[in-house]
Amino acid sequence: MSISAILFWVLSVAALFSALMVVTSRNPIHSVIWLIVTFFAISGHYILLNAQFLAVVNIIVYAGAIMVLFLFVIMLMNLNKESEPARHRWLQLAGGVSGGALLLVLVAALKDTELKSQQSLMLEGNTGLIKTLGQELFSNYVIPFELSSILFLSAMVGAVLIGKKD
Amino acid sequence: MVIGAVTLWFILEKVILIASIIGLSFFIAMYTTLAERKIAGWMQDRHGPNRAGPFGILQPLADGGKLFFKEEITPVTSNRFLFLLGPALAMIVALVTSTVIPWGAPVVTSTGIISLQVADVDMGILIVFSVVSVGVYGIMIGGWASNNKFSLLAAIRGASQMVSYELPMSLALIAVLFMTGSLKMSEIVSYQMANGWNIIYQPLGFLIFFICALAECNRTPFDLPEAENELNFGYHQEYSSMKLGFYLFAEYINMFVSSAVMATLFLGGYDIPFVNEANWGLAPWLYSLISFSVLMAKVSFLLFVFIWIRWTIPRFRYDQLMNLGWRKLIPLALFNMVLSAAILLWLKS
Numbered sequence: 208m209s210i211s212a213i214l215f216w217v218l219s220v221a222a223l224f225s226a227l228m229v230v231t232s233r234n235p236i237h238s239v240i241w242l243i244v245t246f247f248a249i250s251g252h253y254i255l256l257n258a259q260f261l262a263v264v265n266i267i268v269y270a271g272a273i274m275v276l277f278l279f280v281i282m283l284m285n286l287n288k289e290s291e292p293a294r295h296r297w298l299q300l301a302g303g304v305s306g307g308a309l310l311l312v313l314v315a316a317l318k319d320t321e322l323k324s325q326q327s328l329m330l331e332g333n334t335g336l337i338k339t340l341g342q343e344l345f346s347n348y349v350i351p352f353e354l355s356s357i358l359f360l361s362a363m364v365g366a367v368l369i370g371k372k373d
Numbered sequence: 374m375v376i377g378a379v380t381l382w383f384i385l386e387k388v389i390l391i392a393s394i395i396g397l398s399f400f401i402a403m404y405t406t407l408a409e410r411k412i413a414g415w416m417q418d419r420h421g422p423n424r425a426g427p428f429g430i431l432q433p434l435a436d437g438g439k440l441f442f443k444e445e446i447t448p449v450t451s452n453r454f455l456f457l458l459g460p461a462l463a464m465i466v467a468l469v470t471s472t473v474i475p476w477g478a479p480v481v482t483s484t485g486i487i488s489l490q491v492a493d494v495d496m497g498i499l500i501v502f503s504v505v506s507v508g509v510y511g512i513m514i515g516g517w518a519s520n521n522k523f524s525l526l527a528a529i530r531g532a533s534q535m536v537s538y539e540l541p542m543s544l545a546l547i548a549v550l551f552m553t554g555s556l557k558m559s560e561i562v563s564y565q566m567a568n569g570w571n572i573i574y575q576p577l578g579f580l581i582f583f584i585c586a587l588a589e590c591n592r593t594p595f596d597l598p599e600a601e602n603e604l605n606f607g608y609h610q611e612y613s614s615m616k617l618g619f620y621l622f623a624e625y626i627n628m629f630v631s632s633a634v635m636a637t638l639f640l641g642g643y644d645i646p647f648v649n650e651a652n653w654g655l656a657p658w659l660y661s662l663i664s665f666s667v668l669m670a671k672v673s674f675l676l677f678v679f680i681w682i683r684w685t686i687p688r689f690r691y692d693q694l695m696n697l698g699w700r701k702l703i704p705l706a707l708f709n710m711v712l713s714a715a716i717l718l719w720l721k722s
Contacts, residue, residue: 236455236517243510263499271506275513275532282517282525336495337556 211255218255222248235281239274246270258335390491394471401672402625403433409680416684440618448611450520459515460612460619466508467626473500474633475559477643477665481657489661490559497558498550501634502543505589509535511623512598516608527608530691531598535589537698542585544706545578548713549638562642570641577709579639581702583678586631588698590624593683597691632675636668640675643668 225244232238246269253262344352407422407429414421425431447456477489494500509532516528549571550556553564565571572579588595599607609620636642643664655663689697 240455240514259494259496260499263496263503266503267499267506271503271509272536275509275536278510278513278517279529279532282513282529 214251215255218248218251222252236278239277239281242277243270243274246274253335256335260337260340261335386487387491390489391472394476394491395468398468398471398626398629399622401629401676402622403437405625405628405676405680406436407433408676409683412677412680413684437618440615443614445614445616446611448520451611452518452520455514455518456611457616459511459518460609460616460623461511462514463508463511463623464619464626466504466511467623467630470501470504470630471633473497473558474630474637475562475642476633476668477661478657480661488559489665493557493559495557497556498546498561498634498638499556502539502546505535506539508589508627511620512608515612515620519608519611521611523604523606524608524610527598527604527610531591531608534591534595534597534694534698537695538585538588538595538702541581541698541702541706542589544703544710545575545581545585546638548575548578548706548710551710551713551717558637558642562637562644565641566644570639570644570646572639575639575709575713577705578713579635581706581709582635582639584697584702586635587679587682588694590627590631590679592624592628592679594686594689595694596688597694628676628679629672632672632679633668635675636671640671 222245225241225248228241229238229245232241246265250262250265250270253259253265410432411421411429422429422432425435447453472491473494475488475490475493479489480487512531512535513528516524516531519525549561552568552571552574553561555561555564561571587593591598598604599609604610609617612620645664645667653660
């Protein structure tokens, strides 16, 4: 087994295990920390595919910024009590059914893409490097790129406006 | 033995390099603590520590030994694992950043080139920023797991301060990247060797970056997470023994690494100023040694400025800190970015 195959399996197990721990942890702070571990494992997968920029940005934005805000809210609201109020039986059932439905949809959507996934190159190719990415974004995809930046800007202005109300 | 495309010799070379960089970081951090106290003494017209060894040069060892032998107390109510994870994370994150810094000119030998950089990756400086953005967790997890209101308040202060000052820092960085055109640390250095140091073209960018580095390292005047008169001791209040030592030590390693990053980005890295060292015809190992010493001289100067500021400027109030970050530094950094872009476009056309 080559080094990249070993890394792939280690990262996959880490990602799946930490993702399961996010859902099953009773303490919300532990959930957030397991979610950070999940992001790191996924970033490792990006690096295996040589998508370095995506890997780094995933850590900066998700693990470094968004998760800090999650921790902020949980710490300030003092949601650290291990004992949560017991949920209703039918609520658990509804959760199970909707989660299962989502799984079904995802499996149905992904089962035909098997051919494509085999074509993804490991440890080679420069599609994920910042030069290729920048040239693609500012030539072929410049209109979607600029549109999404306007969307982000308006969301930011909206957030500031809501924050200023009181 | 060959694992994939990697030879055993390559692994050995990198392991030695990593070990020596970690050793160097610890050594410099140790002596920065002494320098801090000596310079404080000098500025306040007193001797500073002078008991352990001649001129007090054994003082850091005495301090470290003291911390090791102190009783270790874990508060009963705290979360044991997270309580341990906090200082460990602070230390790991402080050390990891040094992987992408080129510590000197590569040594050319008969068998190949030995790079004095652990990893010269395409993302270079962005790796530094991703590690910095993860650095918040050491403080936050430690402060929360202490189960102390003062620690929690200090941790939240520290985290919001670090998140706020990352923004102007990255905006100041973008102006540098406009000029160098690469994220690779080695290429940023070689650009500066050919075209002059970035601080000449980006003085405002350097100033913003330096102020943000002060805030990221929780140094005075931005040391609000450990403001003693408001928060007793700050986020590491419940810590004792070497766990406290890790937090205090991580601060000095952070100072060292951020000085090295600033020297690489703005002060030409290992470039020797005013001369063209390529014409000297020195032996490659000697040239690498000299370039490494030059980088260390720049780092030492920046460390001195860090300490100098600590004993000169009083601490900011929290609202002043946030005002400075969001209302002054971010617009200033944006202005710097737009101006640099406009001038570069004008020069190119």
